[in-house]
Amino acid sequence: MANRWINQLTERDVTEEAAYLNRRQIIGGAAAGLALMAQGAGAQEALTPSEWEDITQYNNYYEFGTDKGDPARYAGALTTAPWTLRIDGLVDRPGDYAFEDIMKAMTIEERIYRLRCVEAWSMVVPWNGFELADLLNMAGVQSGATYVAFETAYRPEEMPGLRFPVLDWPYVEGLRLDEAMHPLTIMATGIYGRDIPNQNGAPLRLVVPWKYGFKSIKSVVRVTLTDSQPPTSWNKAGPREYGFYSNVNPEVSHPRWSQADERPIGGGLFARRQPTLMFNGYAEEVAGLYEGMDLTANF
Ligand SMILES: Nc1nc2c(c(=O)[nH]1)N[C@H]1C(S)=C(S)[C@@H](COP(=O)(O)O)O[C@H]1N2
Numbered sequence: 437m438a439n440r441w442i443n444q445l446t447e448r449d450v451t452e453e454a455a456y457l458n459r460r461q462i463i464g465g466a467a468a469g470l471a472l473m474a475q476g477a478g479a480q481e482a483l484t485p486s487e488w489e490d491i492t493q494y495n496n497y498y499e500f501g502t503d504k505g506d507p508a509r510y511a512g513a514l515t516t517a518p519w520t521l522r523i524d525g526l527v528d529r530p531g532d533y534a535f536e537d538i539m540k541a542m543t544i545e546e547r548i549y550r551l552r553c554v555e556a557w558s559m560v561v562p563w564n565g566f567e568l569a570d571l572l573n574m575a576g577v578q579s580g581a582t583y584v585a586f587e588t589a590y591r592p593e594e595m596p597g598l599r600f601p602v603l604d605w606p607y608v609e610g611l612r613l614d615e616a617m618h619p620l621t622i623m624a625t626g627i628y629g630r631d632i633p634n635q636n637g638a639p640l641r642l643v644v645p646w647k648y649g650f651k652s653i654k655s656v657v658r659v660t661l662t663d664s665q666p667p668t669s670w671n672k673a674g675p676r677e678y679g680f681y682s683n684v685n686p687e688v689s690h691p692r693w694s695q696a697d698e699r700p701i702g703g704g705l706f707a708r709r710q711p712t713l714m715f716n717g718y719a720e721e722v723a724g725l726y727e728g729m730d731l732t733a734n735f
């Protein structure tokens with residue numbers, strides 16, 4: 437394919453895995469922070485693999501509860517194999533695609549995408565996966581399609597958080613077709629060289645590195661090509677706070693907090709906040725998608 441994205445970030449830019457897994461303690465406030473300090477400098481690096489398993493993780497996956505520790509606690513119950521992805525709407529080859537078949541079709545070569553992600557804190561995560569464009573091309577996008585809608589699994593018997601109407605279930609997200617086809621938009625199946633943990637969206641989750649974290653919908657069961665802008669969970673929950681685009685934009689504040697800076701994870705407990713970059717540092721790649729648009733109105 438012609439327009440493959442080339443990794444600009446190297447191994448050295450990647451947030452250390454223990455720091456990534458441990459981010460609750462790093463950003464979880466003074467008490468947790470001091471506990472980490474008490475273990476001495478370098479405690480993060482000294483973690484053993486079995487300690488990694490024990491680490492209380494910090495995730496947003498409301499299907500398992502709204503506490504940051506709930507996904508790690510409960511997502512183990514999610515059955516991720518077998519997994520079927522329905523691709524439908526304006527495509528030539530709609531259908532229920534088995535996860536294994538997708539993986540066979542997509543594994544052109546082992547690819548690692550080192551991508552920045554940001555939402556208050558920031559990090560660089562090495563994902564394994566494939567470009568969403570490849571998946572969409574496999575299904576054959578029809579000319580009338582202008583948007584892509586995504587849906588997470590809805591499994592009340594496996595997802596205790598679904599009992600609570602905090603969001604309108606199932607979790608849904610959407611992208612404009614050109615955003616979806618951009619080579620920086622990936623479907624991730626692995627992280628740090630292993631399968632994605634359930635709490636991070638196994639077996640298949642979206643990653644859109646120039647948008648805030650909530651656009652990265654987890655455990656996707658359905659991808660639908662449409663000709664109108666699809667609803668998104670957070671926009672439905674709070675339309676004044678969360679727009680359809682949700683592009684990282686330091687100049688547009690969330691109504692309740694500034695989005696001008698971020699704390700890098702893995703830089704140590706007292707790592708200085710750093711300015712957030714337009715489109716999370718990917719302006720050169722993606723700014724063209726929004727040429728002529730008012731990004732304050734289209735937040
Ligand atoms: N299905 C689903 N996907 C989701 C969420 C969710 O609650 N349910 N939370 C979102 C939010 S708010 C964030 S910040 C990211 C967090 O992903 P991570 O836990 O892998 O960092 O997942 C996003 N995807």
Ligand SMILES: [Mo]
Nearest residue numbers: 496555649650
């Ligand atoms: Mo989030």
